[in-house]
Amino acid sequence: MSPTIRSVSLLALGAMLATTTSAHAQDDDVLAAELAVPGGLRAQDVVRAVVESSFDRRARLAEIEAARADVDRAWLALVPRVGLSASYMRLSEIEAPTLGFVAAPVDQTQGGVIEPGTPLVSVPISFPVLLDQTQVRAQLVVPVSDYFLRVLPGRDAAEHVVHAGEATLEATEARLALEAEQLYWGWARARLGLVVARTGLATAEAHRDDARRVFEAGLATGADVSRAEAQVAAMHELVATTEHLRDALADRLRTVMHVSTIPDAIGDTLPDEPAIHASIDDAVAGALERRSELRAIGAQVEALEAQRIVQDAALIPRLDLIGEVLLANPNPRFVPAQERFETTWAVGAQVSWQLADALSADPSRRALESRIAAARASRESVEEGVRAEIVDADRQRRDAVSAMTSRHAQVDAAERALRQASEVFRAGRGTGLPVIDAQTLLVRARLDLLNARIDLAVADARWRRAIEEGAREGRGR
Numbered sequence: 001m002s003p004t005i006r007s008v009s010l011l012a013l014g015a016m017l018a019t020t021t022s023a024h025a026q027d028d029d030v031l032a033a034e035l036a037v038p039g040g041l042r043a044q045d046v047v048r049a050v051v052e053s054s055f056d057r058r059a060r061l062a063e064i065e066a067a068r069a070d071v072d073r074a075w076l077a078l079v080p081r082v083g084l085s086a087s088y089m090r091l092s093e094i095e096a097p098t099l100g101f102v103a104a105p106v107d108q109t110q111g112g113v114i115e116p117g118t119p120l121v122s123v124p125i126s127f128p129v130l131l132d133q134t135q136v137r138a139q140l141v142v143p144v145s146d147y148f149l150r151v152l153p154g155r156d157a158a159e160h161v162v163h164a165g166e167a168t169l170e171a172t173e174a175r176l177a178l179e180a181e182q183l184y185w186g187w188a189r190a191r192l193g194l195v196v197a198r199t200g201l202a203t204a205e206a207h208r209d210d211a212r213r214v215f216e217a218g219l220a221t222g223a224d225v226s227r228a229e230a231q232v233a234a235m236h237e238l239v240a241t242t243e244h245l246r247d248a249l250a251d252r253l254r255t256v257m258h259v260s261t262i263p264d265a266i267g268d269t270l271p272d273e274p275a276i277h278a279s280i281d282d283a284v285a286g287a288l289e290r291r292s293e294l295r296a297i298g299a300q301v302e303a304l305e306a307q308r309i310v311q312d313a314a315l316i317p318r319l320d321l322i323g324e325v326l327l328a329n330p331n332p333r334f335v336p337a338q339e340r341f342e343t344t345w346a347v348g349a350q351v352s353w354q355l356a357d358a359l360s361a362d363p364s365r366r367a368l369e370s371r372i373a374a375a376r377a378s379r380e381s382v383e384e385g386v387r388a389e390i391v392d393a394d395r396q397r398r399d400a401v402s403a404m405t406s407r408h409a410q411v412d413a414a415e416r417a418l419r420q421a422s423e424v425f426r427a428g429r430g431t432g433l434p435v436i437d438a439q440t441l442l443v444r445a446r447l448d449l450l451n452a453r454i455d456l457a458v459a460d461a462r463w464r465r466a467i468e469e470g471a472r473e474g475r476g477r
Contacts, residue, residue: 030195031450040267041253043184043461049257050180051173060172064165071162074155081141089133099125127336134341135328142321149313153306160303167296174292178465180256182458187253188266189454190246196450197242200443201235207439208232231440270453277463280394284387287467291386297379304372311364314357320350386466393462400456407449414442 051057101122105114114120143151208228215225253262277283288294324346326333331342418438 030199031192034192034195035266036269037265037267039263040265041184041263042267043181045267046184046253046257047177047180049259051176053258054176056172056176057169060165060169064162064169067158067162067165071155071158074151074158077151077154078147081143083139084137086136087134091131091133093131094129096126096129101125130330130337130339133330135326138325140323143318144321145316145319146313149316150310153309157303157306157310160299160306164296164299164303167292167299170292171296174465174468178461181461183249183253183256185454185458185461187246187249188268189451190242190249191266192450193447194239194242194246196443196447197235197239200440201232201239203439203443204228204231204235271456271460272453277394277397280391283390283467287386287390288383290468291382292468293382294379297375297382301372301375304368304375308365308368311361311368314354314361317351317353320352322350323347390463390466393459393466397456397459397463400452400459403452404449404456407445407452410445411442411449414438414445418442
């Protein structure tokens with residue numbers, strides 16, 4: 001190759017290198033422009049939409065409403081039982097029975113003492129048969145023993161079920177919020193990864209064009225050109241697959257948010273450094289007080305213990321106070337029957353006891369004891385799981401921090417390698433291929449750093465879910 005051609009080739013490569021280096025200097029600006037876009041989609045927007053439109057949340061709300069109806073029904077059990085009935089009966093005709101005979105004066109209109117010698121006749125004794133029976137009855141029953149042994153414990157159990165449902169709702173919302181935030185950061189990762197992939201494609205294409213020019217200048221081999229073309233094909237595949245992932249995650253976001261469109265921009269920023277977190281032991285202690293799953297289990301245990309009091313009531317005789325008012329024609333209290341309305345009343349107390357209920361009390365109690373034991377064992381399992389979840393979230397957070405530290409160093413090293421390769425090239429002591437390799441390494445390092453920053457955002461979300469700190473406020477409730 002003539003010195004003139006070599007000089008021209010070196011000048012061309014130097015100009016292309018300056019352009020490519022300037023492009024890399026703008027990569028951070030390109031990524032920054034994709035973040036915190038006004039009107040862009042934010043994690044809290046996704047969380048709020050997912051939680052409020054979730055079918056799981058709607059089901060939990062319906063369960064709570066049913067439990068509250070049970071509480072209202074339990075309160076109504078405190079009202080004494082009042083019954084009112086009215087009836088009319090037409091009886092079939094019968095022959096009035098005779099109770100015997102008595103002697104009576106022939107002139108039955110006389111009253112008083114029967115004088116000696118008064119003619120007497122035999123008169124049958126019988127009661128009248130009244131065929132029309134009309135009754136109006138009002139009854140009041142006060143279940144005195146049930147108030148303390150059944151009604152009040154049953155009301156307490158129903159209220160604990162409501163509390164358990166509300167805590168379960170919070171747990172469901174916290175789970176949905178974490179899933180929504182993870183999905184959001186996955187979508188953001190795909191969008192930002194697509195920016196890096198397109199930058200990588202541009203770099204690979206510049207590498208290929210440089211390799212062709214260097215080859216034409218006689219400074220490279222055909223293998224260098226083939227390698228550059230393979231890199232371009234690989235980067236095309238990466239761009240395509242990243243686009244597919246972005247579109248799929250955007251569709252998934254629209255589905256779980258139950259909306260037709262979402263902003264085509266990212267409204268949040270990526271964390272540059274970790275948030276200050278409490279120690280593991282302090283985080284676990286706080287989580288055990290706040291976690292809604294534990295509060296739900298605690299309320300379930302209290303409901304079962306209240307039901308146990310209701311079951312034990314079968315062993316104790318039942319005491320009822322009873323009052324009754326009867327308006328009837330004829331009134332059965334009047335003998336003989338009289339064809340007119342009469343009012344009578346009755347008050348008293350009744351003690352009752354059922355053998356079958358008493359016999360079933362022990363199996364029912366054992367069943368409740370087993371359910372209480374199962375709930376307590378479930379609580380212990382959840383407590384262990386809470387600690388494991390917090391430890392795992394802290395590990396992921398520390399891994400992300402370590403990765404960010406390492407990948408910042410990798411980016412710095414890749415930038416130094418690019419500068420050094422550029423200096424060597426400008427001095428005419430090498431080809432442009434080391435420069436392009438350094439550019440590829442820099443793109444990869446920046447992609448790894450992007451992943452580490454998103455991993456930190458996801459780890460922070462998992463940590464907040466694990467300790468459930470400010471979960472309801474974070475969901476805008």
